[in-house]
Structure formats: structure tokens, C-alpha cells
Amino acid sequence: MNQLLAALPVDELARITPQLSYTPLRAREVLHKREAPLKRVFFPGRTLCSLVLTMEDGATSEIAVVGSEGIVGIEAALGVRVAASDATVQVAGDADAFAMTVDSFREAMESSRVFESLVRKYAETFVRVVMQSVACNARHAVDERCCRWLLQAHDRLATDELALTHDLLSTMLGVRRPTVTLVINDLVNAGIVSTTRGMVRIVNRGALEARACKCYRAVPNIYGAETDLGSKLVTGAPDL
Secondary structure: OOHHHHOOOHHHHHHHHHHOEEOOOOOOOEEEOOOOEOOEEEEEOOOEEEEEEEOOOOOEEEEEEEOOOOOEOHHHHHOOOEOOOEEEEEEOOOOOEEEEEHHHHHHHHHHOHHHHHHHHHHHHHHHHHHHHHHHHHHHOOHHHHHHHHHHHHHHHHOOOEEOOOHHHHHHHHOOOHHHHHHHHHHHHHOOOEEEEOOEEEEOOHHHHHHHOOOHHHHOOOOOOOOOOOHHHOOOOOOOO
């Protein structure tokens, strides 16, 4: 289940449940396009969604990933009704998600201080993550960034088996496919990951963390119970 929704008190969750619709996600599904009107916001489950900007020459650059910790369409929290980037489901995972119209989302924020507070806490963390990613992409080596990306995917999908191709990783990292192949082969030879066609398996999480750049730990770990958002997780929150 989406962690932000799970963090709501039972009565607050029950209040917004009628505005939520169960929306299974498919790999490579486009949730919204840059500069297109925002119609819905999404609360993913164990799914990996990517926010990407496409340059004039057709090159792509990932600016953030979103999973069960947050919201796709966070622009709506600021009253923006146009998407700032493309949003695509990269790995479907358990394929679970809930969606809410932008109007319902805004009404829920206005009517519930608890919901608004959680959304704003996530938005603040999201901005910090994007800022850290910009610095990381400019300063750190591809192998370090690749390890960071694999860790982010591992966190969100909660499985060692990641449905990732070299082509996908090259797009997400903004580098050529042969570069990704060299990095992944090095990780395989070190016994940190193993690969089959279209799949990367995390074998040694600790070693992967050791090879990742410090950016992985430089932003709040919103998956753990020690964080602001994680500390509000409600055990046994009702299914929607």
C-alpha cells in the first residue's frame, strides 16, 4: 500500500477513500506528459515510476523516481495543473496504485490538516531529493550513480529481483547503453548483482551501498520508522 495513505489516521483515510479509485499500473504506462493538463494524482504501491525531462535534441534525463513513499503529480499540491515532466511506470512491481482527481486532491488538502501536512512533508522531501540528484548527476561517476539508482529501486520495490534492462538504466542515468553494460558487468564480477535477460538481482546489498555515492544517504530515508513520515505509518491501516 502507498505509505503516505497508510500514514493517515483511520478516520482521515476513511474520509478520502470515496475519492480514491484503484488503478492498476502497467510497465511503460505513461501517467502524464510534460506540459499536459494534470487530471489525476497517483499514490503508487510497490511500483517504480520515473519522472523524466526530454531535451530539444531528444535526449532524456530522469529527475526523480517515485514509489510507495509518495505521489506522482505532486505539482497539484502547489495548485499547478500542468505536468512539469513526463511520468512513466518503469517497473510495475505489485502494480497497485490509487488515483484521485486533481480537484478531489485539492479539496482533501483543504479539508484535512493531517492530509495536507503529510503531502507537504513529502513535497519538501521530494524537492530535496531532486536537488541532491542534480548535484549528483553533475559531480559523481556513472558507476556510483548506477549503484544509487539500483538502491532506490530496491527500496521502492522491496524485492531483490528488479525488472530492469540495460536500455532502461541507460535512459535513467543519461548515459550510453555500453557504459551501463560495463558498470553492470563490473558489479556482476564483484558478486554484488547477478543478471538474466531483463532482470537485475541484488546479491549483496551492503556492497552495493558501499559503492554508491554518498547522495544515497544525504536525503531523509523516508522508508524507515525513524523519519517524520515513517513514524506516522499506521500498522493495520484498512485496505481501500
